[in-house]
Amino acid sequence: MSERLKGFRVAILATDLFEESELLEPRKALDEAGATTVLIAPHPGEIQAVKHDKPTVKVKVDQTLADADPDKFDALLLPGGEKNADSLRKEPLAQDFARRIDQTRRPVAFICHGGWLLVSARLVKGRHLTSYQTIQEDFRNAGAFWKDNEVVLDGNWVSSRQPSDIPRFNQEMLSLFMDCLARSRKIA
Incomplete structure (x- = not known):
């Protein structure tokens, strides 16, 4: 395991019916780079993954959206899955979380339908x-x-x-997150 992102905390916002590979593969890449990933969902327990709308595995939720503080995270990851994204975009707490991350120019990574939340949070213009x-x-x-x-x-x-x-998304996400971490260490 690499330590390139040691001390870097990534919030992963998702809910039931997320696309399995779009959460698990980026999370694995982040974990292997030494980041701390925290899966945040509207409800406690587990959330259901899908592969092309067919249920696959369940993944343990680390923290609920109501308990999550965006100021405790260095970046945000939004996996896809149409039903996951459609549910999250209607959650005012998820919209607020995304706004707070983006307002301070912390990195935001999203794939597939994941960015729908950013449309609902009114962050995509321009x-x-x-x-x-x-x-x-x-x-x-x-x-x-x-x-x-x-x-x-x-x-x-x-x-x-x-x-x-x-594969390319993970590469660019890691690069963006490492650049952000390097800048924050220069400032500190």
Whole structure:
């Protein structure tokens, strides 16, 4: 295990019916880089993963959204899964959490439908990003510049389209998070 992200805390916001690979693979990459990942959901217990809408594994929730303090985290990861993202975007606490992370320019990484929360939180206007292609109009209508690229970087954001993009997404996410950590250590 690497120590490149030692001391770096990443909040992962998700709920039932998240796309398994879009949470587990980035989380594994972060854990292997030495980051501390905390799975935050609207309810305690476990949340159900899916693979193309078919139930797979359940994953233990580390903290509820009501108990989570965005100021205790260095970055935010939003995995996809249409039903997961559609549920989270309606949660005022999730919207507030995302706003507080973004207002302080901490990194935000999202894949597939995960960015829907950022539309509902009114954070996407003027941002360059990507997502699953079927929701591109939601981003455009909210004022974002949507691109059909494997990965799009825009300041403190990194976004990706779908599970096949995960290797590149993980690489760019880790790079963004390491840059953020390096900057914070220079300031301290």
